[in-house]
């Protein structure tokens with residue numbers, strides 16, 4: 001890197017940082033930023049006399065936005081040095097061991113949100129301050145007070161700063177973006193920006209609607225006389241704060257690495273976004289001996305997970321017709337490796353989204369892959385748009401059958417019930433895992449059978465013959481017989497599989513199970529009122545079932561005859577007890593793991609539901625019960641402590 005290249009890189013980093021930190025509107029991925037940042041840092045290490053005064057390495061954060069009043073932290077809020085692999089980790093641990101021997105390492109998730117400092121005095125929350133530049137932040141006390149996981153009072157009277165991360169759970173993030181999409185507002189690029197943006201609302205009422213969550217990770221100024229970090233965290237949790245979903249105190253690099261690998265593979269299962277694991281020296285005295293560099297503690301590091309966001313180019317946009325006729329645009333992108341998986345397609349959801357995000361063919365975009373869901377485009381890099389970018393026009397005719405499309409605004413639908421794409425996708429769905437679970441009847445085979453005229457509806461599957469299959473290219477005796485056997489085996493399947501396979505709008509696996517538990521094989525005779533009364537059912541769902549039966553009753557009867565689904569097993573008679581036949585909801589932490597409590601109550605004949613509604617009979621609460629408890633009280637649902645429940649048994 002020449003001096004000129006270095007100065008350019010600094011300028012670029014400052015532009016990125018301004019968009020990222022000040023505007024909450026990232027221009028690029030963390031990966032691109034980090035790579036450039038490390039180049040700048042390396043150059044500076046080799047040429048300390050040339051360090052630019054505005055280099056991002058020379059300051060901890062960025063200027064806070066103007067509108068809130070500024071407030072100082074009682075002690076500095078540090079940021080962490082990043083590690084990227086096991087080698088980095090071993091080097092860091094070796095460095096620590098040079099200064100202190102026999103230390104333990106405390107590991108917990110690195111939450112992807114916005115950091116917040118809470119100052120308690122006399123047992124009350126006095127001030128909440130955003131990180132800002134690490135020394136001075138913005139006072140957002142009113143907003144923090146709306147966050148349910150921040151206690152307003154704690155059972156400790158001395159001055160203490162409790163630090164943590166404000167996050168938005170993934171599900172809540174999806175909900176907020178869906179709502180914003182419906183209101184035609186700009187979408188948040190990720191959960192981190194949504195959390196930061198929500199925390200910095202001048203109107204605390206808006207913050208309150210965002211269901212932010214505070215996860216503590218440390219202590220600033222304090223008068224505690226607890227010599228270990230893990231015990232200090234226990235102290236914080238005991239004040240009513242939310243616990244880390246995973247944490248470990250251990251001794252060796254191998255143990256830290258093993259825990260990191262474990263956290264990395266389960267990162268999709270957490271409710272919040274994690275971008276790595278934080279490793280900290282556990283002994284406070286050892287932390288003090290290690291001290292700080294200009295920017296970071298020497299006693300803690302962030303061991304980052306591989307990025308799940310990448311930049312790629314849209315090669316084309318194709319249209320897919322689903323089993324309900326909805327046309328979904330899909331971006332075909334330059335193949336890109338994200339965390340070991342090659343991504344070639346990204347869903348664009350619907351046409352409104354394409355227009356709102358202004359996505360064009362040849363655009364550079366940021367794609368996000370999380371878990372096994374289809375990757376999505378979260379941002380278009382409009383500044384880098386090439387001249388030949390082609391906008392997509394809304395289709396007027398079905399790309400599969402050519403019939404005229406119904407444009408409903410957000411959704412565009414093919415209304416032709418015989419449209420080959422609709423029929424094929426409906427059959428693929430019918431045979432899929434959560435439905436009839438017919439082994440070997442995947443996309444390709446359904447398409448082949450359809451193309452060769454062997455199946456036109458799901459009913460035809462059950463009349464296929466060996467001769468017909470053998471006449472197809474690539475179908476040998478063994479494969480054909482296996483397929484016929486699998487189809488035959490699906491007969492007599494559980495009733496809910498059959499109902500789910502019908503693909504009734506708004507009725508998924510859980511609703512299908514509820515329907516079968518209540519009506520057994522007599523769903524055809526069910527009336528709307530009794531469907532509406534089921535736990536978890538609303539007007540729209542009940543209407544959808546009734547309407548489906550009205551239109552497809554005859555087909556359903558024919559399929560019943562062919563498939564002969566089995567009625568749900570009668571539950572073994574349970575002795576009378578206060579919970580038999582009741583719907584209960586569990587909340588808070590209990591003496592036994594949640595899964596065991598659930599199994600125990602189910603064995604007593606209770607139905608354990610995840611959310612409180614008017615249909616809930618009892619809410620059973622443990623320690624730190626939160627919003628479910630409040631909701632139960634609001635709805636007048638009977639609440640009882642875990643101890644009361646046990647006493648009743």
Ligand code: IVH
Pocket residue numbers: 077078079080081108109110111112113114115116131164165217218278297300302
């Ligand atoms: S410890 C001196 N622990 O990551 C210790 N930070 O670059 C300073 N973060 O600004 C931070 N989860 O906002 C720590 N478990 C965790 C964390 C965590 C997320 C954030 C925090 C901090 C940044 C560090």
